[in-house]
Amino acid sequence: MVPAPLLSPGYHPLIRKLESIFPLNDEERQALQDLPMQVAALKEDQDIVREGDRPSRSFAILSGFTCTYKMTGDGKRQIVTFSIAGDMPDLQSLHLKVLDISVATLTPCTVGFIQHEALWDLCTRHPRIAAAFWRECLVEGAIFREWVLNVGRREAYHRMAHILCELLVRLRVVGLAEDHACELPITQVEFADALGITAVHVNRVMQQLRADGLIKSNGSRLSIPDWERLKEAGDFDLTYLHLRRDEAAA
Amino acid sequence: MVPAPLLSPGYHPLIRKLESIFPLNDEERQALQDLPMQVAALKEDQDIVREGDRPSRSFAILSGFTCTYKMTGDGKRQIVTFSIAGDMPDLQSLHLKVLDISVATLTPCTVGFIQHEALWDLCTRHPRIAAAFWRECLVEGAIFREWVLNVGRREAYHRMAHILCELLVRLRVVGLAEDHACELPITQVEFADALGITAVHVNRVMQQLRADGLIKSNGSRLSIPDWERLKEAGDFDLTYLHLRRDEAAA
DNA sequence: GTCTGTCGTTGATCTATGTTACTTTTCTGG
DNA sequence: CCAGAAAAGTAACATAGATCAACGACAGAC
Incomplete structure (x- = not known):
């Protein structure tokens, strides 16, 4: 179900990304490795999720670039962040039922969809992974703050x-x-x-x-x-x- | 240690705020009620925490208004959010060691400082409260995103x-x-x-x-x-x- | 090999917002 | 109740960036 090279230890983008902000042990790496993921290849300029959706799964970007964006009422678009391999741009949907953002591919992308249940299960079994995800959300928040500064000042x-x-x-x-x-x-x-x-x-x-x-x-x-x-x-x-x-x- | 009216059931701002985004049961409310808090009265226009700090505690605003801000290298200020009673503007410091923002009072404020250990303890004992906090961080992130849109477009x-x-x-x-x-x-x-x-x-x-x-x-x-x-x-x-x-x- | 669309580039002109330098009003502490 | 400070308001002028309207260079489709 998942292409071999993506799973070879040390190359799973999700693991690599998480480890950049949080130290994982072997067991945790294995648990992430084993996470059931539905891999999909997407064309460029495609919405992966849309504002208003109520997803039952999140996704990790395995390759390619995406942008997370919002629209004003009169149709102007604001990209609020770019995402790359290892990022999970809609991880928030694990907690927030309705999406307030859309995510679109900028290039052809490989993404891995992970059911929320599987993520909950993982978080329960490995509280430190839960902490790592929480932390990842916080880092994302920090990026948004910096963008407010960037755009504002x-x-x-x-x-x-x-x-x-x-x-x-x-x-x-x-x-x-x-x-x-x-x-x-x-x-x-x-x-x-x-x-x-x-x-x-x-x-x-x-x-x-x-x-x-x-x-x-x-x-x-x-x-x-x-x-x-x-x-x-x-x-x-x-x-x-x-x-x-x-x-x-x- | 904590002024009585703030602790009377139904009036603890922190509980009220959490309940606005997450349903709590009696036991959880009680646990929050019992959270050891060092209450301080602050004057207006005072920094509570500063960019670069490595706090060992977070704080909840019990009354008053604060702003969370960042500065550019050449001294321009960007406020990235306002916070009010019930908000915990630096809750992130629970996971992120170094603060990337400063928080200042806009008015005289009452704030309750809570040691990170106490919060960790609470989160371990009450996983649903941990989820509520995580969720609160995500809502904060959603507000930042909306601000990027607001300022950008x-x-x-x-x-x-x-x-x-x-x-x-x-x-x-x-x-x-x-x-x-x-x-x-x-x-x-x-x-x-x-x-x-x-x-x-x-x-x-x-x-x-x-x-x-x-x-x-x-x-x-x-x-x-x-x-x-x-x-x-x-x-x-x-x-x-x-x-x-x-x-x-x- | 031409056609078509996307992307980058350019120039002329316009405008929302910045800047500076005040005045007036409101608040606060003594 | 007054003085001084902070906040709000005004006006004249300056400018970063928007808008509009082209045009050229590719890359993929057929």
């Missing part, structure tokens, strides 16, 4: 720099980025919806970042020639990601 | 309307507001920091809301002559507050 140029820093660090944590480069298949329209600006302005700001030598990009490949200066431009301090040892040192 | 006028709707509903839930009026001791500067705009603009926008007959205010008293129109102006849908029965019907 930083200019577009710095906002963009900040989000790039966050994405690079988070990708590094799950092994999807080298030191200062990564694959980042996010369009300018998507960045616009995440930063609360227009796509036109994203374009201008990215050009400025390029001109200033803070980033380079060809196609969906991003590389960062001067991490220190990008961090500074983005006013980026990774405390809010609450990583264990400073995984990504950065 | 709504114009100042609508943003202001939205935040007023949220505050009224939340105050109503804990019995601090009548149907369409409440005491709201939040200054225009504070609203500005919460909405990601300037105080000057808050002033303009509030005048517009008044002129449009959506709100009335004298001093710190807010009243809402036309709730339906304010909700509409604020594009407000209380789903994201995840209240139990629709407490505040609204």
Whole structure:
């Protein structure tokens, strides 16, 4: 039911992610490994869950990128977070019956659906895993807070720099980025919806970042020639990601 | 150690708040009632905890208003949420060692500090209370998400309307507001920091809301002559507050 | 190999909101 | 009851970013 490479010890994205914020023992890793999961391959630009849904399962992203978004009444979209391998963007539905967000794929994705019952069972049997999930929800909350700050109080140029820093660090944590480069298949329209600006302005700001030598990009490949200066431009301090040892040192 | 009126059944703000999102039984209510709490009276405009702290206790607000905020590197403040009686703005510190936010009083406040050990103990003994706390953290996260949307994609006028709707509903839930009026001791500067705009603009926008007959205010008293129109102006849908029965019907 | 749609890019113009520098009102402590 | 401070309100001017309307470069479909 689950493709072999995803299950080989040390490669399960969910485990890798959880371990980035919480230390697990062998037994707990095994329990996660054994979690019954219905794996699905999804195309890009597809909603996985929608605002108003009452899901009976959550899902973990095994590969690909998703965004979590909300819409205003007049149809404007705000992306509130991006998610990557190991993330469980609707874990909250375990406790909150009605979803207040939608999650959509940005790229083709592999996701693993896990019945809430199975998660409850796991949490009961392994209270430390329950704590790890709770903790993961809290880290997610911390990211939202930082985004409120980012959107509320930083200019577009710095906002963009900040989000790039966050994405690079988070990708590094799950092994999807080298030191200062990564694959980042996010369009300018998507960045616009995440930063609360227009796509036109994203374009201008990215050009400025390029001109200033803070980033380079060809196609969906991003590389960062001067991490220190990008961090500074983005006013980026990774405390809010609450990583264990400073995984990504950065 | 705890003032009597705060402990009398049915009036403990913490219990009232938890029950607004999670049903408790008598035993659980009692356990919360018995939670050892160090009560403190704080003046206004005081930090209760600061970004970077590593607290060994969390606190519940028993009376008064607080704001949770973050600062940018160049000293701009963003308030990421307001908190009121029953809220535990730094409950996260139970899991996340280093605080990524500061919490300050907006008015004189009574707060009850609770040692993390006591909370852990409570959670172990009463798994449903642990679930309730987890759930509370998730609701808080949902509020942050809505704020990202609010700040990112709504114009100042609508943003202001939205935040007023949220505050009224939340105050109503804990019995601090009548149907369409409440005491709201939040200054225009504070609203500005919460909405990601300037105080000057808050002033303009509030005048517009008044002129449009959506709100009335004298001093710190807010009243809402036309709730339906304010909700509409604020594009407000209380789903994201995840209240139990629709407490505040609204 | 052309067609079609998506994505990135550009320029001209407009506007919501910021900035600065006040004045007026309300609150508070002595 | 008054003085001083904090909060609210005003006005003139500045600007980051929005809006609108193109255009070019690809990539996948057929």
